[in-house]
Amino acid sequence: xxxxxxxxxxxxxxxxxxxxxxxxxxxxxxxxxxxxxxxxxxxxxxxxxxxxxxxxxxxxxxxxxxxxxxxxxxxxxxxxxxxxxxxxxxxxxxxxxxxxxxxxxxxxxxxxxxxxxxxxxxxxxxxxxxxxxxxxxxxxxxxxxxxxxxxxxxxxxxxxxxxxxxxxxxxxxxxxxxxxxxxxxxxxxxxxxxxxxxxxxxxxxxxxxxxxxxxxxxxxxxxxxxxxxxxxxxxxxxxxxxxxxxxxxxxxxxxxxxxxxxxxxxxxxxxxxxxxxxxxxxxxxxxxxxxxxxxxxxxxxxxxxxxxxxxxxxxxxxxxxxxxxx
Amino acid sequence: xxxxxxxxxxxxxxxxxxxxxxxxxxxxxxxxxxxxxxxxxxxxxxxxxxxxxxxxxxxxxxxxxxxxxxxxxxxxxxxxxxxxxxxxxxxxxxxxxxxxxxxxxxxxxxxxxxxxxxxxxxxxxxxxxxxxxxxxxxxxxxxxxxxxxxxxxxxxxxxxxxxxxxxxxxxxxxxxxxxxxxxxxxxxxxxxxxxxxxxxxxxxxxxxxxxxxxxxxxxxxxxxxxxxxxxxxxxxxxxxxxxxxxxxxxxxxxxxxxxxxxxxxxxxxxxxxxxxxxxxxxxxxxxxxxxxxxxxxxxxxxxxxxxxxxxxxxxxxxxxxxxxxx
Numbered sequence: 001x002x003x004x005x006x007x008x009x010x011x012x013x014x015x016x017x018x019x020x021x022x023x024x025x026x027x028x029x030x031x032x033x034x035x036x037x038x039x040x041x042x043x044x045x046x047x048x049x050x051x052x053x054x055x056x057x058x059x060x061x062x063x064x065x066x067x068x069x070x071x072x073x074x075x076x077x078x079x080x081x082x083x084x085x086x087x088x089x090x091x092x093x094x095x096x097x098x099x100x101x102x103x104x105x106x107x108x109x110x111x112x113x114x115x116x117x118x119x120x121x122x123x124x125x126x127x128x129x130x131x132x133x134x135x136x137x138x139x140x141x142x143x144x145x146x147x148x149x150x151x152x153x154x155x156x157x158x159x160x161x162x163x164x165x166x167x168x169x170x171x172x173x174x175x176x177x178x179x180x181x182x183x184x185x186x187x188x189x190x191x192x193x194x195x196x197x198x199x200x201x202x203x204x205x206x207x208x209x210x211x212x213x214x215x216x217x218x219x220x221x222x223x224x225x226x227x228x229x230x231x232x233x234x235x236x237x238x239x240x241x242x243x244x245x246x247x248x249x250x251x252x253x254x255x256x257x258x259x260x261x262x263x264x265x266x267x268x269x270x271x272x273x274x275x276x277x278x279x280x281x282x283x284x285x286x287x288x289x290x291x292x293x294x295x296x297x298x299x300x301x302x303x304x305x306x307x308x309x310x311x312x313x314x315x316x317x318x319x320x321x322x323x324x325x326x
Numbered sequence: 327x328x329x330x331x332x333x334x335x336x337x338x339x340x341x342x343x344x345x346x347x348x349x350x351x352x353x354x355x356x357x358x359x360x361x362x363x364x365x366x367x368x369x370x371x372x373x374x375x376x377x378x379x380x381x382x383x384x385x386x387x388x389x390x391x392x393x394x395x396x397x398x399x400x401x402x403x404x405x406x407x408x409x410x411x412x413x414x415x416x417x418x419x420x421x422x423x424x425x426x427x428x429x430x431x432x433x434x435x436x437x438x439x440x441x442x443x444x445x446x447x448x449x450x451x452x453x454x455x456x457x458x459x460x461x462x463x464x465x466x467x468x469x470x471x472x473x474x475x476x477x478x479x480x481x482x483x484x485x486x487x488x489x490x491x492x493x494x495x496x497x498x499x500x501x502x503x504x505x506x507x508x509x510x511x512x513x514x515x516x517x518x519x520x521x522x523x524x525x526x527x528x529x530x531x532x533x534x535x536x537x538x539x540x541x542x543x544x545x546x547x548x549x550x551x552x553x554x555x556x557x558x559x560x561x562x563x564x565x566x567x568x569x570x571x572x573x574x575x576x577x578x579x580x581x582x583x584x585x586x587x588x589x590x591x592x593x594x595x596x597x598x599x600x601x602x603x604x605x606x607x608x609x610x611x612x613x614x615x616x617x618x619x620x621x622x623x624x625x626x627x628x629x630x631x632x633x634x635x636x637x638x639x640x641x642x643x644x645x646x647x648x649x650x651x652x
Contacts, residue, residue, distance in 0.1 A: 077449060129641060129650055130634050131588050133393065133449060137575055138631040145624025152620060211651040220651075255567065259453050272447045304468065304565075307461030311454040318454075319444045 023269025027284040030317065034291045042298065052177065058290035059183035060238050060245070061260055062283065066190050067118075067234030068261040069282045070227045073194075075207045075274025076125060076132035078231045080117060081261055083143035085254030088114040088236025089243035090147055096161035103161040110240040111233050117143055118232015122225030132228075151251070160243045168244030179241055186234065191279045203227060207274025260289050263314045339585015340597035346583065347604040354607050357614045364489055371491035372483050372559055374606040376401075378497050378599045379552035380573050381580035382505065383545035385598035388581050390541045391521040391590025392441065392448040396456035397549045398574030400433045402565055403463040404553030409472025409563025412554070419475040427550050433459055434546020438539040456574070463565035470564035472557075479558040493555065497599065500551060504544060505595040513540050521590025579630040580605045605629070 038045035064081060071078045092110030095102045117139050124135035150156075170178045194200035202223045205213040214220045238257070243249045268285030270277025292313060296306045334341075351370075360366055380397050387394040404426050411422035433455070440451045486492050508514045516537035519527035527534055552573075557563060584601025586593025608629050612622050644650065 124635070128635060134578065134582065134588055134634045135631075137578060138627065138634050141575060141579075141627030141630050142624065143627075145621070145627040148623045149620050211648060214648070214651060252568065255571075259457055262450060262453065266450060272450060302464075302468075304461045304464030307457050307464060309461075311456070311458035311461065314454045314457075315440060315444075315446070315451065318446050318450065319440075 021269050021278060021281060023267075024278060024281040024284055026320070027267055027269065027281060027288050027317075031284060031288050031291060034288065034295060038291070038295050038298070041295070052175070052180075054290055054294055055287075056177040056179050057294070058286050059177070059179040060241050061257065061264060061290060062183040062286045063186055063241060064235050064238035064257050065261045065264040065282055065286050066186055066279075067231030069190070069265045069268075069270055069277065069279065070203060070234075071132070071231045072262070072265050072270055072272060073203050073207045073274055073277055074224055074227055075210075076224070076228075077262070077272075078118075078121065078136050078228065078235075079133060079258065080121060080136040080140040080143065080232070081235050081258045082252075082254035083140045083147065084114045084117050084232050084235040085239035085242065085257055086249065086251065087117065087143050087147055088239030089249035089253060090151070090156055090158075090239075091236075092164060092240045093156060093158040093160055093243055093249045094150075096164065097158040103163065106161040106164060107167070107240055110243075111236050114236020114239065115229050115233035118229040118235070119225065121232065122228030125228060126221040126224035147251075156249055158249070160247045160249075164240060164244030165247055166244070168241045179245070182237075182241065186237070187279060187283065194279060199223065199226070204275055207271075207276070209275075259311075259314070260293075264289050267314070267317055337594070339587075339592065340594050340600070343584040343597045343600040343604065347600045347607065350604050350607040350611065354611055354614055357611075359614075364485060368485055368491040370607070370610065371494045373610075374603045375493040375497045376552050376556055376559070377573065377576055377580060377606055378602040379500065379548050379555065380577040381584065381598040381602035382501070382595040383548035383552070384577035384581045385584065385586045385593060385595045386505075386508070386517070386541050386548070387448070387545045388586050388588060389521045389590060389593060390517045390538050391524070392538065392541070393578075393588075394437060394452050394542065394545050395449060395574055396433070396437060396452040396459055397545060397577055398570035398572065399456040399459040399463070400430055400546055400549035401553040401556065401573050402567075402570035403433065403459045403466075404430050404550040405556045405560075406463045406466040406472075406563040406565055408554050408557035409474060410466060412474050412478070412557065414475065419478055422475075423478075423554065426554050427547060430546045430548075430550020430553070431543055432546070433550075434543040435539070437546065438542030441542065442535050442538050456570075460565065460567060460570060463570075467563045467565045470562050470566075472563040474557045474561050476561070479561065482555070482558050496551075496555070500548065501596060501599060504548065508540070508544065509594065513537050517541050518591055521587075522592070575630075576605060576626075577602075579626075579633060582630070582633045 035045060044050050064085065068078055068081065088110040091113040092106045095109040096106040121132070121136050121139050124130045125132045166178065167182060168179050172178055172181065194203065202213065202218045205216070205218060206220050206223060210220050239254065242253055264285035265277070265282050266272050266285070267288060268277065268281030268283070270281060292310065296309060301309065355366070358366055380401055383397050384394060407429055408422070408426045411425050412419055413422065437452055437455055440446055440455065441448050444451070482492050482496060484492055486495055513533060513536050516527060516532040516534060519530070519532045520534050520537050524534060580602035581598045582588065582601070583604055584593065584597035584599070586598055609622055609626055612625055613619070641650070
């Protein structure tokens with residue numbers, strides 16, 4: 001009996017192919033398709049310079065989407081991304097304005113502010129049992145209110161510290177932008193966290209059925225709270241990188257990251273109701289969305305057309321392979 | 327006697343919303359520098375009806391346990407469209423109004439069709455379609471401008487018999503003509519049934535799909551009425567991302583304040599209307615008490631957060647811990 005089911009060496013390749021998530025394969029296929037379409041439009045699409053530049057732009061979204069993925073795996077959602085990103089950027093810049101000490105604590109300060117908002121989300125979702133969609137919208141509004149009150153309604157005058165700029169635009173390894181390196185480190189940590197730690201397994205378990213996870217002895221409330229705090233910290237980290245990239249923070253810099261971060265995670269094959277998904281898929285989703293945005297802007301389509309095509313393509317892709325089972 | 331108590335417990339959320347609004351408005355009216363006058367009521371009513379229409383839209387969808395994050399963008403889109411076509415002679419204006427309302431209905435139908443037949447999550451769907459609607463709005467009005475039939479606009483934002491604000495009459499008419507027949511119809515009841523338990527509704531043969539489809543369609547229609555009124559007040563159309571987003575956010579706040587359960591199945595559009603009126607009054611209270619306008623977003627965010635946390639008090643009554651997980 002066991003002989004019949006054990007994979008013979010010749011079938012091992014087929015077995016490996018079967019193990020690949022169709023959604024992940026589909027999104028990698030879409031990336032190749034986009035590159036093909038792009039290269040038909042312009043030769044420079046396949047040049048290493050262009051691809052590295054895209055990877056650098058993708059890394060901001062990648063860091064934010066990592067946090068979003070943790071939360072979506074739980075079966076929740078984090079809609080506070082726009083203003084947590086902005087808060088991270090503004091607070092880091094604000095700290096950077098305070099001399100040498102400020103420049104040193106700028107990056108941790110921004111990230112910790114995001115983690116604090118995320119913690120608030122987590123407490124609301126895990127301990128007060130408020131639907132995540134609602135509490136994160138509320139904290140988003142509070143973060144916006146705090147930032148508007150802080151900046152006085154004008155564009156903040158503080159600029160990013162040297163370290164932030166270096167982190168977003170410099171190269172430690174020649175040819176490889178630091179931002180990509182940051183994403184690679186965070187991505188590696190996420191893969192390790194999700195597949196090698198009890199924390200990661202607990203996240204999948206809660207996403208599948210929280211009640212069962214609780215009954216099997218997992219402290220589901222603590223895990224949920226921590227995941228939201230991590231999501232806040234990672235969103236803010238994305239904001240810090242963005243502020244370093246633009247060398248300043250702006251009021252609506254986070255607005256452009258809510259839909260893409262959710263779309264990247266879902267397009268990458270993570271189930272929106274939680275419990276299933278791999279980080280590799282999220283990487284594919286992030287690259288896919290960045291390429292799509294880039295091609296639309298290279299084709300010089302107006303902002304209006306871009307929003308329209310962008311929304312339509314995301315719905316279309318989800319209809320093709322992201323549908324929930326009945 | 328028991329019949330009466332049943333009705334009371336069913337309407338508790340709505341009655342609470344009315345109570346909150348009356349208390350808020352009395353506080354506002356008695357502290358208003360200009361004193362309690364028909365003029366003051368008219369201004370307050372005109373500002374609040376916009377949100378009330380969008381809140382009604384949101385409530386109808388939330389009752390089916392869905393959510394529509396595109397209501398603000400439908401409002402923006404119809405606002406831009408109305409600034410083009412609601413002009414000219416009486417016939418042209420009438421056709422224009424019909425066109426605007428029809429657009430809202432189509433937007434709602436698209437949302438409904440994708441959610442029902444595409445089997446995508448409402449939250450992802452409506453964020454993506456919201457981006458599309460915003461894109462179309464940008465096509466129509468990249469810069470603020472346009473005009474509207476001023477006779478109609480003044481008639482609908484003025485006062486009836488010199489006392490009653492016409493916008494409130496229009497709001498009441500919409501509630502009577504749309505909400506009351508809907509909530510008493512088979513489809514409306516099916517919407518409530520779907521919201522409390524989709525499986526149970528399915529097994530008892532309720533028309534789930536029709537209920538959801540009609541809910542999203544009506545939400546589109548009501549948002550379009552909101553957009554039409556926005557044009558009547560401002561005489562212009564403007565594709566403003568931030569304002570569209572704010573309407574979506576505030577509609578959820580109004581729905582929560584109005585006693586509509588975000589889990590679905592409980593509440594009424596009437597409650598949402600009073601929730602919207604109360605929420606707007608809260609914002610205005612700050613001006614009456616001479617707060618810096620910069621603190622308004624923070625204050626509204628905190629009120630929203632407080633409102634969503636109210637539901638957590640139910641946890642105190644939970645005897646069995648497994649009930650936490652629903």
